[in-house]
Amino acid sequence: MRQNEAMYKPSFAGYVDVDLVDMKKLSLRSLIDNSVVESFGAGGKTCITSRVYPILAIHNNAHLFVFNNGSETITIETLNAWSMDVPKMH
Secondary structure (H helix, E strand, O other): OOOHHOOOOHHHEEOOOOOOOEEEEOOEEEOOOOOEEEEEEOOOOOEEEEEEEOOOOOOOOOOOOOOOOOOOOOOOOOOOOOOOOOOOOO
């Protein structure tokens, strides 16, 4: 077994029940770093965290995909992206 195959790589998911008939909108905020993807749904009512170890998705080869596994059409009204900088230690 190679060393990277023995690494602990679980995925953690959270779920929240929402009634989109009344809410009409659902927020999703995702933070993506070199080895962590963390998403907060419904204003922080749920959180999904996953460790990732990309080999090919580095710098300009990295891409973000959005998908819908539901039966209803969704519309992304606003999408903002910022680069994460190196933390500054004081």
